[in-house]
Amino acid sequence: MKQTDILIIGAGPAGMAAAIEAARAGATITVLDENTNSGGQIFRQFHDSFQVLQAKNLGPDYARGQSLINKFNVHSNSITCMYDAQVWGIFEDREVACFQGQESFSIRFKKLIITAGAYDRPVPFPGWTLPGVFTAGGAQRLVKNQRVLPGKKILLAGTGPLQLALASQISKARGQVAAIAEAGNVENWAKLIRAMVGQWELIGDACRYLFNVQKSRIPILRRHIILEARGDGRVEEAILAEVDRQWRPKPGTEKTFKVDTICSGYGFIPSAEMTLLAGCAHTYDPQLGGWIPVRTPEMRTSRIDIYAAGDCTGVAGSKVAMAEGRIAGAFAAAALGCLSDTEAERRTRECRQNLVSLNRLRAVLDGISAPKPGLYELADAQTILCRCMEITLQDLKAFMREYSGDINEVKRMTSIGMGPCQGRICGQVIQEIVAREKGLPSDAIRFLSPRPPIKNIPLAALANHS
Numbered sequence: 001m002k003q004t005d006i007l008i009i010g011a012g013p014a015g016m017a018a019a020i021e022a023a024r025a026g027a028t029i030t031v032l033d034e035n036t037n038s039g040g041q042i043f044r045q046f047h048d049s050f051q052v053l054q055a056k057n058l059g060p061d062y063a064r065g066q067s068l069i070n071k072f073n074v075h076s077n078s079i080t081c082m083y084d085a086q087v088w089g090i091f092e093d094r095e096v097a098c099f100q101g102q103e104s105f106s107i108r109f110k111k112l113i114i115t116a117g118a119y120d121r122p123v124p125f126p127g128w129t130l131p132g133v134f135t136a137g138g139a140q141r142l143v144k145n146q147r148v149l150p151g152k153k154i155l156l157a158g159t160g161p162l163q164l165a166l167a168s169q170i171s172k173a174r175g176q177v178a179a180i181a182e183a184g185n186v187e188n189w190a191k192l193i194r195a196m197v198g199q200w201e202l203i204g205d206a207c208r209y210l211f212n213v214q215k216s217r218i219p220i221l222r223r224h225i226i227l228e229a230r231g232d233g234r235v236e237e238a239i240l241a242e243v244d245r246q247w248r249p250k251p252g253t254e255k256t257f258k259v260d261t262i263c264s265g266y267g268f269i270p271s272a273e274m275t276l277l278a279g280c281a282h283t284y285d286p287q288l289g290g291w292i293p294v295r296t297p298e299m300r301t302s303r304i305d306i307y308a309a310g311d312c313t314g315v316a317g318s319k320v321a322m323a324e325g326r327i328a329g330a331f332a333a334a335a336l337g338c339l340s341d342t343e344a345e346r347r348t349r350e351c352r353q354n355l356v357s358l359n360r361l362r363a364v365l366d367g368i369s370a371p372k373p374g375l376y377e378l379a380d381a382q383t384i385l386c387r388c389m390e391i392t393l394q395d396l397k398a399f400m401r402e403y404s405g406d407i408n409e410v411k412r413m414t415s416i417g418m419g420p421c422q423g424r425i426c427g428q429v430i431q432e433i434v435a436r437e438k439g440l441p442s443d444a445i446r447f448l449s450p451r452p453p454i455k456n457i458p459l460a461a462l463a464n465h466s
């Protein structure tokens with residue numbers, strides 16, 4: 001079995017920052033990522049078949065990403081990178097199972113740093129399975145990395161800064177954005193501005209996006225939510241409505257937009273399946289996106305050998321991810337004896353200070369954009385909740401009447417969460433709906449227990465696992 005001192009899952013901002021810091025301390029590191037190269041969600045690199053001729057046209061994210069990737073590559077002597085490598089299980093005896101190049105194999109670690117990122121929060125509403133409905137992150141990936149527009153006339157419905165970023169990227173790519181429906185609303189501008197003071201780079205990004213949105217004359221409908229996507233075989237129109245503070249539609253405020261594409265972007269869910277699988281303690285924090293691992297200030301989870309950093313511990317953006325990654329990398333290396341705790345503390349002091357101000361801003365933004373109850377009440381009886389197993393809201397309610405309604409019993413009886421997505425699409429929605437049906441708070445309902453393989457791998461590879 002392959003062995004490594006520090007194993008890092010994910011080569012996004014958090015994973016790369018952790019690797020750089022651990023390498024500086026003299027540790028030997030292996031980084032696994034299912035992508036074909038480093039960068040993660042925000043600094044994702046282009047496929048080899050693309051050539052970047054004018055880097056400045058790709059915006060500041062590209063330049064920031066290149067700067068981090070270059071620092072990461074400097075340490076190639078002590079960092080072994082394995083790309084196209086999908087982690088599908090974490091087992092006892094510090095073993096991580098991975099699938100790469102048609103082979104499945106295990107790697108044994110001394111310390112593990114999980115930086116698996118986050119994914120779009122899927123929101124079921126009538127018509128959400130029609131062709132032409134995208135998640136905002138999926139659409140962004142098409143525009144940013146493939147230079148392809150998701151449709152001709154596009155409506156963005158969701159909440160948070162990604163909406164502005166996406167609208168700006170689509171209009172720069174000469175796409176037509178019909179409108180942005182923003183479910184949240186800034187109630188206290190003074191509080192937001194105070195929280196942003198000092199975060200000049202973020203302020204610059206926000207101004208740039210807003211400027212592009214204004215220049216393209218894209219209307220922003222505040223306190224509006226998507227009610228339904230309609231069309232014969234694909235999206236032809238979107239129905240929006242004004243919402244109250246709980247994001248419940250106000251009757252009589254419906255508006256129809258003739259569009260062929262809807263991008264639904266109601267925030268992100270941390271990829272906690274690996275920390276859950278590893279048996280780390282978790283807590284449910286709706287502000288941070290859902291189930292997140294409990295951590296010490298050193299980014300160590302409840303397991304002494306496992307650290308976690310970045311969006312998989314609560315969605316907070318690339319700056320937080322990098323700061324947390326550096327802390328995790330330094331303290332994992334210290335735990336192996338590569339440097340003292342005091343030295344790890346000294347090297348990461350600046351990250352800690354930065355996190356205080358970033359977390360202040362994050363709390364204000366979360367207050368505006370964290371999902372409100374109305375979001376989980378959009379589905380009607382016939383709306384599919386589990387896309388893999390085609391289970392509707394009506395089916396779920398019928399099962400809950402027949403059985404106890406424990407979420408994992410629902411999973412066993414209906415196969416919800418057992419399809420190719422392994423609960424990533426339906427898990428949180430089911431949890432919220434089960435909680436409502438039982439009249440309990442969301443955190444009183446357990447998560448859908450993840451089981452290996454958490455990602456799809458061929459049976460033949462599993463049979464020959466080494």
Ligand SMILES: Cc1cc2nc3c(=O)[nH]c(=O)nc-3n(C[C@H](O)[C@H](O)[C@H](O)COP(=O)(O)OP(=O)(O)OC[C@H]3O[C@@H](n4cnc5c(N)ncnc54)[C@H](O)[C@@H]3O)c2cc1C
Pocket residue numbers: 009010011012013014015032033034035039040041042043085086087088115116117118119120136137138140162165166268271309310311312316317318319321455
């Ligand atoms: C869809 C989406 C769009 C976003 N758009 C913006 C934006 O426009 N502007 C902005 O400022 N921020 C954006 N963000 C936020 C920003 O991308 C993140 O905050 C930042 O990338 C977090 O860094 P990270 O290292 O924690 O995670 P990521 O950058 O997500 O990196 C996680 C890495 O883990 C790897 N991974 C996950 N699971 C496995 C597995 N099983 N096996 C192997 N590898 C695995 C992934 O391939 C990925 O490379 C977006 C986030 C998402 C999810």
